[in-house]
Amino acid sequence: MTTPPFEPDPAGYLYEQMASHLAQRIASGELKPNTPLRGERDLAEEYGVSLGTARHATRLLRYRGLVVTVRSKGTYVAAARRSGEPLRHQ
Template sequence: MALHVTERIASGELAPDTPLPAERRLACEYGVSLGSARHATYLLHSRGFVVTIRSKGTYIARDAQQKAEQRLQTA
């Protein structure tokens, strides 16, 4: 799931400074448990693709598209 979201960021489907869909929505969209969606969000955060703003939500990082493209090229 984290890989697919990374691909969506690299393609521009999930644009910088836009909210990442809520974890519950991601879980439904991908047909996975809420725990799996949370783990994917954690991975995206640890790789610098998303940032969390307290009381606001999780957003695609400004430089996420470039980082995602680079990560996919090296994978």
């Protein structure tokens, strides 16, 4: 299943829209659990946004439990959680 291209709405916050688009890519299976997420600089380039916007979007995904960041390793798509399982903060 392919996620539609990113088309930001000028009325909303760009980082939220980017995070939602990445979340859709995760939900569709395009970005698979336990695989590395592209670096923030690469994501900024891919989405045509500033590095700060990309960082804010990945921070939001981390807060939502959709990605995890491992120090000195990178950011990874989180493993699928079972219903009702609490988030683990790292």
